[in-house]
Amino acid sequence: MSAAHDLSGLPQAASADLQQIVTFRIDDRTLGVEVEAVREIKGWQPTTPLPNAASHVLGVINLRGAIIAVYDLRRRLGLGPAEVSRSSVVIVVDLGERLAGILVDAVSDIIDMPRSSFRAAPDIAGEGDDALKALLVRGNDVIALLDLSAIVRETPI
Amino acid sequence: MDALAEIRGIYFDECDEFTGLLEGYLAAMAEGRATSEDINGAFRAVHSIKGGAGAFGLSALVNFAHRFEACLDALRSGRVSVHAAPIDVLLQAGDVLTNLVQASRDGATLPIDSGLLEALEAFCGGTPKQAVPAEFAIEPEPAPAEEAAPPAPSRRPVTVRITPDADLFRRAIDPRVVFEALAGFGALELTCDTSAIPPLDSLDPLTCHLAWTAVVNTDATPGAIVEAIDCFLADHEFTVLDGSDADHASAPANQGDTPSPQADAVAQPGPAASADAAAVAKPEPAAVTAPGRRAGGGTIRVDLDRIDKLMNLVGEIVITQSMLTERATMLPKREAAVFVDALFSLNRQTRELQDNVMAVRAQPVKVVFQRLPRLVRELERSLGKKAELKLAGEDTEVDKTIVEELADPLIHMIRNAMDHGLESPEDRLAAGKPQEGVIRVSAEHRGSRILISISDDGKGIDRDRLIEKARSRGLIAPDVDLTPEEADNLIFHPGLSTAAKVTDVSGRGVGMDVVRRNVEALGGRITVESSPGRGCKFTLGLPLTLAVLDGMIVRAGAERFVFPLSSIVETMQLDSRSVEPLPGGRSVLRLRGEVAPIIRLRDLLGIRALGNEPNVVIVETDSVPRLAIAVDEIVGQQQVVVKNLESSFRRVEGVSAATILGDGLVALILDVDALPAMTQTSRRAPPMTGMYGAA
Structure with a gap:
């Protein structure tokens, strides 16, 4: 767990102390990923399910000729299966060796966050907690920064 | 040095091509259908291997290739008639050369049968001595055929003038590689002539305006130095002068575009050949290929990734097009007609595009087939059997990945045919067959598949033995009767091998079942037909592509x-x-x-x-x-x-x-x-x- 809380690995924003974060909502929670990891944001399209995959693996889609796997973030965070609506979007993220899609309810914003606002995620063994990399404090809001490699992991550690 | 390591890798890749080509040319000679093109090709292949080997200091390879080349040169010049040539010696030399290349790549050494060396010397022994180019006398232990060559020179300065063409950098030649190669011979003193550099505002950084004079303090012959750098520079781009006195420079003997085999041997023929300041030109084949490469025609090397990307794009077009076709069915009839016509053309064009991109990836099965004659010869030796290999359809083309995957199954089946199929020469005579068996390997296109068949005229599959074995291992019930075809197909069953004893050729029980699994993994099929006492035929059907x-x-x-x-x-x-x-x-x-x-x-x-x-x-x-x-x-x-x-x-x-x-x-x-x-x-x-x- 401690590795997931290490903030030194965060990508550097152009401005030395600011990190751009793409935020989105699930219920009343605000979550975010670093803007550098986001390739594109696209509408929902039906997935082709994969046999014997973990429950948060929705299946694969065709992204302009490439095949990418799509993950249900709600399920991964222990919030029950997602219900696809008009505002549902898939955030296509770059995991380094491959692309992946993450299904979220809606995208909210792109914000600049000073690094000084980053806090270590609480080390509580709740379902989905290992998927958080850090908590960003913004006024009265707390934004949970996702650990993408943990999101796509099929067996939670 | 990284660049050098990379070039070394390319060199060995090319060697594989050359040994493959050589195999084909030698096979043509063995079958008595060799043309002068085949002999020249064999000479060029060996020469190219030698040239590169010199550059990388692979002296064992240089030595052997040189002796081999001398024999081929004797054939090429007509001093020895092809019909009188001991083909066995040449074939064996081809095998040894291939092994030497392999050993050199692995950094290993390989003892060479002295009988073969003597046979090679005897081959061109009767030839006039001056016919052997003096520049070849670079080896530490010169072959007797080269006795006329000057004794190994002592350490002295050798001057190399490098005057590259303006396109040197565009050809992706880093001059440092040349210097490194030169430095390998001894202490290097380098001066750069910068006088041709234009003013900064008219300078094209991709154009080479430089020339160099390198003085190497070495005991190597000029020939060795030429060989070390002629893979980087064209003939007219450098001159090697024995002795530091550049005034003795004579013009390069060979201007590249008018190669003549006689003129290139030594710049100044006759007694002056061993004179101090003999300017040495490179042998003809390098001169022929170098200008050809720059002429822009012919072939280019393309990174496979690029072709794969192209292939992916074509795949996407095919998908988009089938999407359009699906939509077309939803249109009202009147509009649909025009649309469907256009789609029809698109369909045809896409198909054609796909075929053409696939054709770029296609390779003739020759790439694999040409390894087989050598395999058969080796097996003849180790098994004490005689076999003639007949190849057909070598030019049949199939996707590169399939060609690569084809090698193992083919080699396995040839081994099987030699080990289990063909009888010993005595048994064959006793059965009223010619002593020498025949193994046929052929390839042909059949629809969207390639069919490859491997047949022998041996004893066929021993059905009784197979059935007995299958029964003893409980693979079939004792009371089940098998048709002959079913019995033959037991050969693909895991764990059944009919060899009475385990040999190092085959017979470990991991035979045809592995072949079948590999073939099926490629989306292919394998079938067997056997006729007792008359032979056995395996047929492989494979898709033309995996894409x-x-x-x-x-x-x-x-x-x-x-x-x-x-x-x-x-x-x-x-x-x-x-x-x-x-x-x-x-x-x-x-x-x-x-x-x-x-x-x-x-x-x-x-x-x-x-x-x-x-x-x-x-x-x-x-x-x-x-x-x-x-x-x-x-x-x-x-x-x-x-x-x-x-x-x-x-x-x-x-x-x-x-x-x-x-x-x-x-x-x-x-x-x-x-x-x-x-x-x-x-x-x-x-x-x-x-x-x-x-x-």
Whole structure:
């Protein structure tokens, strides 16, 4: 767990102390990923399910000729299966060796966050907690920064 | 030095090509159908290997290649008639050269049979001494044929003038590589002539305005130095002067565009050949190839990745086009007519584009076939048998990946044919056959597949032995009678090998079953026909490419899946009267006297659906000869573009790859051989999260 809380690995924003974060909502929670990891944001399209995959693996889609796997973030965070609506979007993220899609309810914003606002995620063994990399404090809001490699992991550690 | 290591790698890759070509030329000579083109080609191949070997200081390789080359030169110049040439010696020399290249690549040493060396010397022994180019006398132990060459020179300065063409950098030649090669001979003193550099505002950084004078303090001959750098520079771009006094420079003997085999031997022929300041030109083949390469015609080397990208793009066009075709059916009739016409042209053009891109990736099977003569010769030696190899259809082209995958099965089957198929010379005579057996390997196109057959005129498959073995191992019941075909097919059964004793050639029991598995993994089939006492023939049918696949699209629940057509035996409607329930909830399908286990695709893959599946696909798998897979619908047959799933997700059990169908949605291509094993676990598997796909 401690590795997931290490903030030194965060990508550097152009401005030395600011990190751009793409935020989105699930219920009343605000979550975010670093803007550098986001390739594109696209509408929902039906997935082709994969046999014997973990429950948060929705299946694969065709992204302009490439095949990418799509993950249900709600399920991964222990919030029950997602219900696809008009505002549902898939955030296509770059995991380094491959692309992946993450299904979220809606995208909210792109914000600049000073690094000084980053806090270590609480080390509580709740379902989905290992998927958080850090908590960003913004006024009265707390934004949970996702650990993408943990999101796509099929067996939670 | 990294650049040098890379060039070394390229050199060895090229050596593989050269040894392959050489094999073909030598085979032509052995069969008595060699033209002067074949002899020249053989000479060039050996010469090119030698040239590079000199550059990398592989002296053993240089030495041997040189002796071999001298013999080929004797043939080329007509001093020795091809018909009088001891072909065995040449063939053996070809094999040794290939082994030497391999050993040099691995940094190993290889003892060379002195008998062969003597035979090679004897071959060109009667030739006039001056015919052997003096520049070849670079080896530490000169061959007797080169006695006329000057004794090994002592350490003295040798001047190399390098005056590269303006396009040096564009040819991707880094002059440092040349300097490094020169520095390998001894202390290097380098001066750069910068006088030709234009003012900064008119300077093109990609144009070479530099010239160098290098003085190496070495005991190497000028020839060795030429050989070390002539792979980087064209003939007219450098001059090697023995002695530091540049005034003795004479013009390069060979201006590149007018190569003449006689003129290139030594710049100043006759007694002056060993004079101090002899300017040495390079031998003719390098001069021929170098200008040719720059002429811009002919061939280019292209990174495979680029072709793969092109192939992917074509795949996407095919998908987009099938999407359009689907949409066209929804249009009102009047508009549809124009649209369909245009689609028809697009269809044809896409097909053509696809064929052309595939043709770029295609390679003739010759690449693999040309390794076979050597294999047969080696086996002749180790098995004490005689065989003539007859190749046909070497120019048949197939995708590069298939060509690569073809080598192992072919080599295996040739070994089998030599070891198990062909009898010993005595047995053959006793059976009224010629002493020398015949192994035929042929390739031809048949539709969208390539057929490769390997046949021998040996004793055929020993059916009784196979059956006896299969019985003793409990593979077949003692009371079951097999047809001759069924008995022959036991040869593909894992763990059966008919060799009475285990040899190092074959007979470890991992024979034809491995070949079959590899062939089937490529979407191919292998069959055998045997006739006792007369021989045996294996036929391989392979797809022409792995990038597209002929598939049968089926539906289970809301999901569509693709079966490779190659694994399907038949499809039919499921007749409940031929279903036989078994205790434990499973059932089998009666199929013309056989039984096939029935599995439901939806159970196997955890798809939620209701109702009974009305259709069944009968497939052939590794472990279960007939497996009936119940599906909801058989949608149709279609060519699909294969997309790797492992790189975009991970390996998924029961799935070999994915594809994109005409509606833009993804369908999974089933790994039929993995399905039987999945029936054991499918009951415990969680259901697929299929409700999204159903939307």
